[in-house]
Amino acid sequence: MNGLAGTGTLLRLALRRDRIMLPAWVYVLAAATVSTGYSLGRLYGTAAAREQFAASMNANGSLRALYGTVYDASLGGLTAWRMGAFGAALAGLMSILLVVRHTRAEEEDGRLELVGAGAVGRRAPLTAALLTALVADLLLAALVAAGLAVLGQPVGGAVAFGLALAAAGSVFAGVAAVAAQIAETGRAANGAAGAVLGLAFVLRAAGDAAGPDSVVRQARWLSPLGWSEQVRPFAGDRWWAVALGLLTACVLAAAAYTLVGRRDQGAGLLPQRPGPATAAPALRSQLALARRLQSATLYGWCAGFAVAGAVSGSVARGVASLAGDNRQLADILSRLGGRQAVVDAYLASILGLLGMVAALYAVQSVQRLRGEETGGRAEPVLAAAVSRAGWAAGHLLFPLLGSAALLATGGLAAGLTAGAVLGDSSGRLGGLVGGALAQLPAVWLTAAVVLVIFGLRPGWTAAVWGVPGAFLLIGWLGPVLRFPHLVLDLSPFSHLPRLPGGAFEPQPLLWLTAVTAVLTAIGLAALDRRDLG
Structure with a gap:
């Protein structure tokens, strides 16, 4: 039998099962990105205000660690800075949950064994899961690009930003696919892939926080989230950085295809250790x-x-500098009670x-x-x-x-x-x-x-x-x-x-x-x- 037989049917089944969860994820991420661009446009309406804001962000190591480096002071560039790291991380989390849900979790519950008893290839469930994540990532990219274009930003930069998020999501879909072959439970697979996602965020943050001459700054290139940032939407649009993420996703998917054929159905490459025959009193x-x-x-x-x-908490000291010389934002902070109040407002948020x-x-x-x-x-x-x-x-x-x-x-x-x-x-x-x-x-x-x-x-x-x-x-x-x-x-x-x-x-x-x-x-x-x- 063809190893991919039944992929289309399983893909339709996965999309039907996720008909609520998947659109909710995509809509929230896209709406958050577009609304961020809209609010930044209201707060920093002039090019001079945006330039000063970008300079103050890049001068603060804590804020660079949290959000990344500002590469362009246009409205699109600031939106990519503000939502790039978190948007890519959330796209990765979405992809992890989708892939594990339709692979390892299905095996753990015994449903994949019933499906596999039919005319379904050995690699069809994994392929359907990866395609489901890819559909979600591409839909997110399309909505983000369309939303930023509606806000008047250059189409090329908007598409680059959307594809940067999709590439990050695709990489972590591949990570989840490999984790699903190694772990024996859905929770363990989610935990392993989530740990890789957390490590990627830490590496990206460490690289951005370091000075321009520091060796630590190269840590960004060890992180898929750093690759997404290096696309630099609206600041040159490095399409090769998108290709780097997609190539890595393909390599991880190939590894998962290799592993799925070398293990038993329902078992992981690292099986759980059996517990004692008799439970402890506790x-x-x-x-x-x-x-x-x-x-x-x-x-x-x-x-x-x-x-x-x-x-x-480490960013609290640099929050007050967000106002810069923006008179509108300064008036808002004044009504809130000054710079001390804005720090409290930030911590409360x-x-x-x-x-x-x-x-x-x-x-x-x-x-x-x-x-x-x-x-x-x-x-x-x-x-x-x-x-x-x-x-x-x-x-x-x-x-x-x-x-x-x-x-x-x-x-x-x-x-x-x-x-x-x-x-x-x-x-x-x-x-x-x-x-x-x-x-x-x-x-x-x-x-x-x-x-x-x-x-x-x-x-x-x-x-x-x-x-x-x-x-x-x-x-x-x-x-x-x-x-x-x-x-x-x-x-x-x-x-x-x-x-x-x-x-x-x-x-x-x-x-x-x-x-x-x-x-x-x-x-x-x-x-x-x-x-x-």
Whole structure:
């Protein structure tokens, strides 16, 4: 049989399964890029203002580490600077999740074995997964290019920027394809590919932060995210840098094709070690089982939050320089309370973003219930003296306490680094940790909504990423695009106090927590009444 037989059918199936998740990813990334260009145009309306802004960014090593180097002071060049590193990283994350979802996760759940029993080639599932990621990346490139062109930017630079994001996404699709052959579980494959993505971001940041004569600056060439930056959209349009990313993606895909033919179906090249025949006393409970299943994921998220908080806090000293001589922005900062207030506003926005990211972890933790159910692992547990509510409660402790650990870690890291660069360690630490923990009620409410969907409509659980995605879209783009207050109020994050710098109001936190308790009770009651599986 042809090794690619059935690829078209599997591709259509993958696109149908991702008909909600894939457009949501692409739309949010494209809309964030275009709205960033629009807002930069309003803040820096003259060429002189943009030139001064670009010079101040390039003079600050911390900001270069976070966003990259500004290569062109036009509106398109500033948009590529502001969204290049993060946009490429998010495109890579999207591709990783798509490829692992349609390869290793399918094998782990046993569905790929059923598919492979038909007229399907050995390499067809991998090919369909890579094509799905490629479709998403190219669609993102097209929307970004079209959006920037509508804003009046040169078409060549807009296309170069879109393809730079697509090339980065393609590279990490190849990384995920290789990881799916090596690891034996979807979580391990996602973790390995995510670690490569994190290393790529660190290498790119280290290279940009280094001086022009430093050897460390060459670290950018070790990172696919650095290649995306070196496309330099609107500043020469280096098409060969796009080709470098696409060539690397092809090499990684070829490696994955080679590996898929050298392993057994359902097994990885690095199989998991078998555990002991008898569980230790500390593992003989439902809560202990949930801890064993979810703790590794929590540790990985905590490490990510520590890095994100430390990097964000280290930039605090250079935030006030963003105003430059822009009179419009200076007036805004004056109304906010001066440069000290804008630093607080920046830190509050970072904590808000960490809260939204923590909501993604909370959703993933609740989704673990559905994974245990569909994988057939919940039924043996419930056959013992374990109630459905008790089984679910063991896993729900992670969105409850695990998200608190994430936010505390991010707030602590941000507080330590911001206090160090601002010379106010004791004053910043408590405020940032408290501001981070103030995000918890909104995170818990997001998890409770997902629990209700799991209890009432378990078949919709795969689409629950739309819940935090909608909240992120409203919170991120709503103020920029001036959404009506009725729409902004749909996100629980819009009701939280802006800390540090803002007044602490406990009422929103209390009623968000009360709504969370009610939704949790509804979700558990629905789970107790429906058929399992």
